[in-house]
Amino acid sequence: MRRAIVVIIIGLVVGVGIGLAVGWNLPINTVKTTPASLSADWQSDWILMTAQAYSLDGDLVQARQRLALLGGGDPGARVAQLGEQAITEGLPPNYIGALARLAAALDARPPELAPYLSQ
């Protein structure tokens, strides 16, 4: 009897192990996730689009909510950092301007972005 219980436990453990390994490596139903799980490039694009939307409607509350979905630290610093990166990469000035304005609205005003505030 004791031997049968041991065999059952070993069988269950082996079966569960194989089941988890197969199930997690061959997923049929992955969890849909939040913007915080986006890759770094897509998060940067999310921030850029948020800044462009802010340039259209001037809705800072909405912009804050959209940035908050990304998690992380100070959203203003993050927008400003992306603005500086956009300068380095030579993005069009109106893109940089959108980032500069949103960063300024979020109290992040690095001097590099100042010339673009009116773009």
Next chain:
Amino acid sequence: MTVGRSHTFVVFLISAMVGLIGGLIVAWFVSPVEYTSVEPSELRPEFRSTYLQLVAASYAFENDWTRADFRLKALRDDPKVIARQVVEVTERSIAEGRPAPILRALSKFSDRLGVRTAAMIVYLATPVPTVVPVATPTPLPSPSPSPTLPPLPSPTFAPPDTPTPLPTFTPTPTPQPMHLLIAQDRVCEPGPPQIRVVVEDEQGKGMPGVEVWVIWENGADRFVTGLKPDKGNGYGDFDMQLGIAYAIAVGESTLPLVTDLKTEPCPSSDPAQTIYASWQLTFRPVPPTPTPTPSVTPTSSSTPTATTTVTVTPSFTATRKP
């Protein structure tokens, strides 16, 4: 002994099968894989809606369809499904009363995807302004981004930004008004000040479906009569803002028929409650003028044909993918 071993093996197999099923259930349904560093296709539906709003706003800002299309393709879904989702987001945003520039952006985007609904018509007719002008030249550290941009895979015809442009996309005045103002009344009632327009036919019956332009210094908007049938088939209204002078145009002609419409406080016995005046305007079509030729026969040159030839100039669009 042999019977005992085979019995043990059967017990093991059954236990392993039960465990396997349990493990699969856990791995697939109870605690499925959650990836990090994902693409937008992995966003939950509520965040996908936000993403679509952002793509639409960005398209309005950049006017770069290649880039918008790239962002949509990242959703890895059937284009028809995406178009339907964009329409849902647009109509929900209209119902929620989101800011007009975003509604214009969403409507334009939806139209670009080939879907246009009645609720979008007003927003499609007006351009999408940006809060801050974007065309001012400034000193740039690297003014030309083109050297770093990835080349397009092959010479292609850039898709037009507005495949189905509305004939009155920009309110350009035309010299011949089609309607006449026959009454202009100042109305003092509680509630927000409005421009209330009634468009009637020659017999004085309300005409639904007539477009009415409201134009002011920094923008324009449009509504259609007949959307509030309880107030009459030819009725439509627009909420006024204090301190703004409006002009009104009716029908296909965008020549203003009334200008300098402003709201102002009404005389009131209760100084604590200020009521601002609304304007009620009534229009009728211009009566037909006699012409030397009483009948006009349509000719082949004026008849719309089913086929239209569109010449598209090949052009390259510089884009930067995220």
